[in-house]
Amino acid sequence: MDARRTTVRDMRRANRSVLLTRIWLDGPLSRHELGQSTALSLASVSNLVGEMITEGLVEEAGSVESDGGRPRVLLRVAPGHGYLVGADVGETRVQVELFDLTMTALAKAEYPIAAAEPDPGQVATHLLHGLAAVTEQAGVDPAAVLGFGVAVSGTVERAADAVVHAQTLGWDAVPLGAMLRAGTDVPVHIDNGAKTLGQAEMWFGAGRGVRHAVVVLVGSGVGACVVADGVGYRGAHSSAGEWGHTTIVYGGRRCRCGNLGCLEAYVGAEGVLDRFRRANRGRPAPGGDEESAFGELLRAGSRTAATVIDETVGYLGAGLANLVNLFNPERVVLGGWAGLALGERHLPAIREATARHALRQPYAQTSVELCRLGPDAVAMGAATLPMARLLRDGGVRREPAARPAPARRSPGR
Amino acid sequence: MDARRTTVRDMRRANRSVLLTRIWLDGPLSRHELGQSTALSLASVSNLVGEMITEGLVEEAGSVESDGGRPRVLLRVAPGHGYLVGADVGETRVQVELFDLTMTALAKAEYPIAAAEPDPGQVATHLLHGLAAVTEQAGVDPAAVLGFGVAVSGTVERAADAVVHAQTLGWDAVPLGAMLRAGTDVPVHIDNGAKTLGQAEMWFGAGRGVRHAVVVLVGSGVGACVVADGVGYRGAHSSAGEWGHTTIVYGGRRCRCGNLGCLEAYVGAEGVLDRFRRANRGRPAPGGDEESAFGELLRAGSRTAATVIDETVGYLGAGLANLVNLFNPERVVLGGWAGLALGERHLPAIREATARHALRQPYAQTSVELCRLGPDAVAMGAATLPMARLLRDGGVRREPAARPAPARRSPGR
DNA sequence: AGCACTTCGTTCAGGACGTGAAATACAGGA
DNA sequence: TCCTGTATTTCACGTCCTGAACGAAGTGCT
Secondary structure (H helix, E strand, C coil): CCCCCCCHHHHHHHHHHHHHHHHHHCCCEEHHHHHHHHCCCHHHHHHHHHHHHHHCCEEEEEEEEECCEEEEEEEEECHHHCEEEEEEECCCEEEEEEEECCCCEEEEEEEECCCCCCCHHHHHHHHHHHHHHHHHHHCCCHHHEEEEEEEECCEEECCCCCEEEECCCCEEEECHHHHHHCCCCCCEEEEEHHHHHHHHHHHHCCCCCCCCEEEEEECCCEEEEEEECCEECCCCCCCCCCHHHCECECCCCECCCCCECECHHHHCHHHHHHHHHHHCCCCCCCCCCHHHHHHHHHHCCCHHHHHHHHHHHHHHHHHHHHHHHHHCCCEEEEECHHHHHHHHHHHHHHHHHHHHHCCHHHHHCCEEEECCCCCCHHHHHHHHHHHHHHHHCCCCCCCCCCCCCCCCCCCCC | CCCCCCCHHHHHHHHHHHHHHHHHHCCCEEHHHHHHHHCCCHHHHHHHHHHHHHHCCEEEEEEECCCCCCCEEEEEECHHHCEEEEEEECCCEEEEEEEECCCCEEEEEEEECCCCCCCHHHHHHHHHHHHHHHHHHCCCCHHHEEEEEEEECCEEECCCCCEEEECCCCEEEECHHHHHHCCCCCCEEEEEHHHHHHHHHHHHCCCCCCCCEEEEEECCCEEEEEEECCEECCCCCCCCCCHHHCECECCCCECCCCCECECHHHHCHHHHHHHHHHHCCCCCCCCCCHHHHHHHHHHCCCHHHHHHHHHHHHHHHHHHHHHHHHHCCCEEEEECHHHHHHHHHHHHHHHHHHHHHCCHHHHHCCEEEECCCCCCHHHHHHHHHHHHHHHHCCCCCCCCCCCCCCCCCCCCC
């Protein structure tokens, strides 16, 4: 429906993309298998793969015997053809990591953030320093860095050159994309942290092999990353997936967003602890930071604690059921530090609560799982942004700008 | 990300599709404008359009002066090149309509359904009779019918050859697709009625020109059709959009689906009337059928009625806000007979309630409108199914099956 | 009417691509 | 060494888009 032409170049790019994606995701493969699974002719596979080998993007990786005939040569993405840098802008620190093309971490840098509402300029400086630091640390040529992915906690408007709105950081319309691009030539990609973690989980975690999924992150706040047909669902202005502030108890508890009855006020760690404190009036409540207090609550044996947990499971189930009904995913992946902590002990109960609130058929077509990657995977998730672009473009380098005018033959013969 | 090759043929099909779609949607256009807006070269536009004219799919429609030069010839889709039939399987009747390619209705047939849970075989018979009846009535060659779109009220699994699950009809896994295909050679398309109405609204109603929208249908039941980037969002098994059974009042009223606190129990006409009866205990309640009772309630001046309406608006606003937060649409379109009735009098209040429950930013990026097409547009919506396929394929006829082996030239020169 | 000018639409040679068939490369066994 | 079975590569072909040249269809001026 997109009013865009298709040229012969798009075709080649699309075919390179298909081949490269398959090689990258499904390990070393022979040309034969590639032809089989992509429906491309062997001639084209050879041609395209040959081109990518010449460019150094793909390399041969041994061969495997083939029943008395010529052995088939296996192909893989050359890990060292390029590098990816991912960064996680958290509330307390900026973390930067460098990966090769197999997503193996090679270097890491971290910068603490002091202020509660950090200055965007300072964060940008940390990010750029981190980018330089990890490349140097790993001994990688800066020109070999294919992209710099940055995950932040707010919403990121893609259309408007990565303008960031982050309530928790106190950022409103920060042009982080422009700020970073001014400091480096490496292509910059910025996205929401939940979305990048969701992407990582889809490629390497509990979402492998699934095309429709919802990755749900429960921490102090609550968010979701919806993956539809293999790509993240963004909506018109990239803020889709604000699950935490959907109303689940009309007229209920006040949420920090100002509304009443948001899901986050019931299943977010802060909301859970607050509910416990109220239920436990007068008696001592778990202290320390939020995460340890939440853990303590989970381990506490008191009747009050059990009630609060049970209720939390119920609310969470209803919230997940809403997602199941609305998105009809193949899989629901529960993550975030609080989500994992809760899920490790109560997954069956969560499943049951979800089943109770969802329509029978959509629930029967889905499965509720826990995240496999820890919350540290946010930086890796950020690094998937440039990787995704590489795969989508079939590894075709974006042209610098205006290509030089092609040499004209003299007219006539 | 789809592991599918692209060939030079796909390229041509894609380009035809782009041109045809543009011509169909944006009325008569000159070759020049087509080249402009699709980025195709004029040579290719001429070539592709010429092909489509030869096939009779496109025709010239007058010309327009062009500032002293050769006048530009306008092009349009030939209305009579083919016909589309759409059907709406409602709870009380099967309605079948025939349209030309400009979506002008040319003939109509209707068959009442007596039983509450109609026999699928009987419905299929009605549909096939209707198909024959409207073609004959309009004097159209049956071979010129490009497709038969059928809208039903349940969920339709596309992958499994249009197997229908419809709770309201008492159908469980009815292979309606296979049943219809056995009775006609016309290509059959089946989908959920809310989705087809949503599609119609996107093309001809309140969703024109918008790429991300949610069309919400409130009647006795409550449903939604999510349109993402111009295409309906289906989820893994086509049951996405079950908005009516999302929990909005945890532990609240019992819904007919068995759960507690579903949105449908609060804003569906049945739920609203029931709430009114309870609030109005002892005094006379509106009688007659549901639709007139609902209308009466809306017009009633009593304090109780006003309260129930106000509450309904509040619940509806919260439900819409959930959609805004989750899907981040450019537009929310409110329809369905009860939704329209409510919206005609209370749209500002609904907007306000939505604003109150949604996050500020996503709400600011969307607009809440009323459906422009009546509920009778379901059959037309069904007819958009084959139309959408025609546009997607650029009007390329699907090959009957195995194409005849091309004549081989003798080898050598 | 004749002619210059402007704007459209079409034709043509050229280059990029995927494809099937034929040719070639590689390995184990006779 | 020759043969057989597979895996790749080479090559001639057909399809498709494109820029440039060419032809068509009006307008306005002389």
